[in-house]
Amino acid sequence: MNIPYSRHTLENGLDVLVHEDHGCPIVAVNLWYHVGSKNETSGRTGFAHLFEHLMFEGSQHYDKGYFQPLQEAGALLNGSTNADRTNYWEVVPTNALELALWMESDRMGYLLPALTDAKFENQREVVLNERRQNYENRPYGFAGMALMAALYPSDHPYSWMTIGAAEDIRAARLDDVRAFFQTYYRPRNASLALAGDVDTERAIDLAASYFGELDAGDTPPAVQATAPPPNTTERRLLLEDRVELPRLYIVWHSPSMFGEEDAELDLVAEVLASGKTSRLYRSLVYDDRMATEIAASQNSRELCGYFQVVATAAPGRTLTELDRAIREAIATFVDEGPSGREIERCQAQAEANFVYRLQTVGGFGGKSDQLNAYNVFIGDPGFFERDLDRYRRVTAASMQRVARDRLAPERRVLLSVVPRGRRDLALAGSEPVAVS
Amino acid sequence: MQIDRGRLPALGADPQLRFPEIQRRTLANGLRVWTIQHEAVPLVSFLAMLPVGASADPQDRPGLAAITSDMLDEGCGDLDAMELHDALGRIGGHLDSEIGSDATILTISSLARYADRASGLLADMITRPRLDATDFHRVRELRLNRLIQLRDLAPALADRAFARLLYGEHPYGHMPLGTEPSLQAITLDEVSRFHRTMFVPSRMLVIAAGDATHDALAAAVEGVFGSWRPLAEASQLDRSTWPLPPAVQERLALLHRPGAAQSELRIGHVGVPRRTPDYHALIVLNIILGGQFVSRINMNLREKKGYTYGARTSFDVRRGVGPFVLQAGVQLEATADAVKEAIGELEAIRGERPVTREELLLGRAALTRGYPRNFETGEQIARGAAQLALYDLPEDYFSTFVPTVLSLTEADVTRAAVTYIHPERLLTVIVGDRDKVGPALETLGPSVLHIA
Numbered sequence: 001m002n003i004p005y006s007r008h009t010l011e012n013g014l015d016v017l018v019h020e021d022h023g024c025p026i027v028a029v030n031l032w033y034h035v036g037s038k039n040e041t042s043g044r045t046g047f048a049h050l051f052e053h054l055m056f057e058g059s060q061h062y063d064k065g066y067f068q069p070l071q072e073a074g075a076l077l078n079g080s081t082n083a084d085r086t087n088y089w090e091v092v093p094t095n096a097l098e099l100a101l102w103m104e105s106d107r108m109g110y111l112l113p114a115l116t117d118a119k120f121e122n123q124r125e126v127v128l129n130e131r132r133q134n135y136e137n138r139p140y141g142f143a144g145m146a147l148m149a150a151l152y153p154s155d156h157p158y159s160w161m162t163i164g165a166a167e168d169i170r171a172a173r174l175d176d177v178r179a180f181f182q183t184y185y186r187p188r189n190a191s192l193a194l195a196g197d198v199d200t201e202r203a204i205d206l207a208a209s210y211f212g213e214l215d216a217g218d219t220p221p222a223v224q225a226t227a228p229p230p231n232t233t234e235r236r237l238l239l240e241d242r243v244e245l246p247r248l249y250i251v252w253h254s255p256s257m258f259g260e261e262d263a264e265l266d267l268v269a270e271v272l273a274s275g276k277t278s279r280l281y282r283s284l285v286y287d288d289r290m291a292t293e294i295a296a297s298q299n300s301r302e303l304c305g306y307f308q309v310v311a312t313a314a315p316g317r318t319l320t321e322l323d324r325a326i327r328e329a330i331a332t333f334v335d336e337g338p339s340g341r342e343i344e345r346c347q348a349q350a351e352a353n354f355v356y357r358l359q360t361v362g363g364f365g366g367k368s369d370q371l372n373a374y375n376v377f378i379g380d381p382g383f384f385e386r387d388l389d390r391y392r393r394v395t396a397a398s399m400q401r402v403a404r405d406r407l408a409p410e411r412r413v414l415l416s417v418v419p420r421g422r423r424d425l426a427l428a429g430s431e432p433v434a435v436s
Numbered sequence: 437m438q439i440d441r442g443r444l445p446a447l448g449a450d451p452q453l454r455f456p457e458i459q460r461r462t463l464a465n466g467l468r469v470w471t472i473q474h475e476a477v478p479l480v481s482f483l484a485m486l487p488v489g490a491s492a493d494p495q496d497r498p499g500l501a502a503i504t505s506d507m508l509d510e511g512c513g514d515l516d517a518m519e520l521h522d523a524l525g526r527i528g529g530h531l532d533s534e535i536g537s538d539a540t541i542l543t544i545s546s547l548a549r550y551a552d553r554a555s556g557l558l559a560d561m562i563t564r565p566r567l568d569a570t571d572f573h574r575v576r577e578l579r580l581n582r583l584i585q586l587r588d589l590a591p592a593l594a595d596r597a598f599a600r601l602l603y604g605e606h607p608y609g610h611m612p613l614g615t616e617p618s619l620q621a622i623t624l625d626e627v628s629r630f631h632r633t634m635f636v637p638s639r640m641l642v643i644a645a646g647d648a649t650h651d652a653l654a655a656a657v658e659g660v661f662g663s664w665r666p667l668a669e670a671s672q673l674d675r676s677t678w679p680l681p682p683a684v685q686e687r688l689a690l691l692h693r694p695g696a697a698q699s700e701l702r703i704g705h706v707g708v709p710r711r712t713p714d715y716h717a718l719i720v721l722n723i724i725l726g727g728q729f730v731s732r733i734n735m736n737l738r739e740k741k742g743y744t745y746g747a748r749t750s751f752d753v754r755r756g757v758g759p760f761v762l763q764a765g766v767q768l769e770a771t772a773d774a775v776k777e778a779i780g781e782l783e784a785i786r787g788e789r790p791v792t793r794e795e796l797l798l799g800r801a802a803l804t805r806g807y808p809r810n811f812e813t814g815e816q817i818a819r820g821a822a823q824l825a826l827y828d829l830p831e832d833y834f835s836t837f838v839p840t841v842l843s844l845t846e847a848d849v850t851r852a853a854v855t856y857i858h859p860e861r862l863l864t865v866i867v868g869d870r871d872k873v874g875p876a877l878e879t880l881g882p883s884v885l886h887i888a
Contacts, residue, residue, distance in 0.1 A: 071730055073801070
């Protein structure tokens with residue numbers, strides 16, 4: 001099982017990856033820039049994402065907005081920014097491939113001449129609206145910010161969220177945009193994947209024609225970040241929010257993306273809290289009913305990861321009860337490891353999830369996006385099969401060992417999110433934190 | 437190859453899409469089986485569609501249809517809930533269950549080699565759910581807790597208030613989740629009766645799509661649904677007895693949420709059913725007005741004014757008269773102006789700024805050229821096919837879509853705006869902080885109704 005592809009690197013350093021799939025008359029154009037919020041500095045947060053917005057406002061040779069010609073051609077398009085990368089994609093009918101390449105290459109090469117104060121001011125407002133909608137006006141919306149700030153030292157680039165601080169977004173200047181573009185939006189810092197109803201040779205020719213003329217640029221500066229010091233004593237925090245039910249977040253430092261023990265922790269999360277048969281769902285929601293919902297995940301990123309368990313208390317139940325039950329479930333897992341049935345089930349599910357990922361050529365998580373992820377993070381677009389192997393190699397013993405080494409109680413950061421004015425509902429000894 | 441940055445490249449001829457063949461058969465018990473071969477990846481999906489949704493809730497039991505469908509995966513046949521989900525996990529299965537106003541749809545996807553197991557689990561859930569008391573009490577409690585949590589979610593509050601004020605006692609006036617008093621009152625007997633009388637083979641359509649032949653897909657369905665017999669006489673689903681939604685004038689309602697970070701808006705009125713002959717004109721109208729990024733309303737409220745992260749409109753067409761609605765989260769201080777601008781756009785497209793030639797071409801092209809995207813995965817195709825059945829659309833619906841849209845003129849679309857958008861009947865719901873948005877609202881016209 002894999003995603004067959006051809007790779008061609010242009011002279012300016014842009015990687016072009018092509019995957020043919022003629023099942024549907026559409027082509028996915030997917031462009032990654034290896035820049036995200038971890039390339040920002042403290043006090044200047046939210047900038048990579050704000051910049052992403054400006055990429056949709058027109059470029060020198062087509063300055064009437066990015067969406068119009070593409071939507072008229074039947075395209076679906078979007079972009080997103082996270083800590084490690086920014087991606088842009090179009091899914092177009094076969095006959096609009098060249099249009100999409102024209103548009104993507106124009107904004108890679110010629111964004112700045114079309115950039116104005118008015119566009120900048122407008123998108124800064126839009127981003128502040130996005131922050132209100134997705135964080136400030138949403139229950140538990142500040143929890144991620146509180147956790148990241150607690151998990152990493154304040155100069156570590158994972159200590160802020162990609163959306164950034166509102167005051168930093170307000171303080172951003174047009175000059176910062178120019179410098180950012182010239183540093184990071186360069187062919188050598190990008191990877192272009194084309195997947196779908198396309199001929200490989202023609203796709204590479206077109207990509208070379210449209211992107212080949214652009215300057216390679218300098219290699220962007222490396223991210224300056226030292227490994228966060230491990231937590232050696234448990235930390236307890238509390239946040240008051242407009243919520244009805246208290247919620248407990250439990251977080252540990254964990255391995256980076258594709259790193260040693262990353263796959264094990266994915267499957268530990270699966271056994272703990274994915275679906276009704278998972279241990280925590282069964283004990284906290286199904287049997288005891290102390291929680292209304294439960295989730296666990298290994299969140300792996302380029303520099304390092306974090307493992308998280310989240311549980312919301314049922315009315316009348318306490319976070320102290322949830323904490324104890326979760327601690328006991330993890331301790332039992334560490335003592336006994338997964339059962340044969342559990343490991344068979346979670347490996348079957350993991351393998352199926354790889355197959356599900358082969359269904360679409362474009363969009364977030366489609367085949368073009370995966371080729372770029374593997375290329376940008378590992379330098380090997382063909383990593384699909386080896387990625388799957390990471391999960392096939394996991395054993396009951398390795399899951400047990402990793403859970404023991406990584407999920408120790410004294411290394412936890414615990415965040416209680418409680419209704420305003422109800423600090424008494426937080427875990428005992430929790431320190432209030434301020435987030436806005 | 438020489439490139440020209442002086443102009444955008446021409447598109448050339450639109451690619452031809454070959455529509456997937458749907459083979460249709462009916463089992464002896466009346467259950468319809470549609471099959472779609474889709475070999476791209478070794479997966480298979482089974483989708484069961486019952487045209488019974490939240491609008492079939494008894495007047496005094498909002499939430500009954502949804503809690504019934506929620507009980508189906510709490511154990512069925514020989515399996516309790518844990519065994520069922522263990523079995524699903526072992527075939528790499530994904531179970532998805534959704535309940536809308538008019539339909540309940542359950543889908544299981546799995547690796548193709550486990551097709552028979554997947555269809556077997558789906559059939560057991562639908563035909564032999566256990567409906568045990570312990571499970572029922574837990575599921576009800578979880579749904580009550582969900583209602584509690586929704587009190588903090590502005591979009592959910594806005595949707596609920598909008599539906600209630602727009603539809604009143606009409607079956608579209610409540611959320612599928614129901615209300616606290618109703619959930620408290622629902623008994624397991626009622627759930628069991630709802631299941632027996634609503635889930636009958638003659639009403640059910642099962643669509644099998646994926647990496648197998650038509651015959652193999654059909655056999656996987658027939659083998660497990662073929663022996664299903666109705667457990668009781670089916671209760672009637674007679675939409676002709678539905679009350680009319682209340683006839684109303686322009687209204688403005690404010691739900692106070694102290695300290696809200698923005699105002700959540702819903703603006704709209706009762707619309708038309710899916711089977712309106714003007715459906716294609718309505719979707720072209722919508723894509724021009726508020727259905728995609730470059731639509732008038734998003735360009736105005738987001739790109740020009742900077743009031744919102746995004747604003748959109750939709751004709752939420754259903755079997756009955758679904759709503760037409762504009763939605764956006766907007767800055768508190770700009771709330772009144774955002775409402776004024778939004779309503780201004782609704783008026784302008786049927787008056788002073790009718791649909792232009794450029795807009796028509798853009799809207800038609802976006803819909804028709806983008807159409808092939810809907811046929812990429814087996815599950816997508818199955819979902820599209822389920823819509824044909826739910827709304828009694830003709831068998832050639834997919835292949836006539838593009839020519840029908842392309843035949844529309846500016847006049848057709850402007851006429852649709854005049855006919856189907858009614859500024860004099862608009863209901864505006866605002867969920868926001870009264871103290872931040874209050875005084876300016878008085879300038880909008882209708883008096884402000886404060887709701888809880």
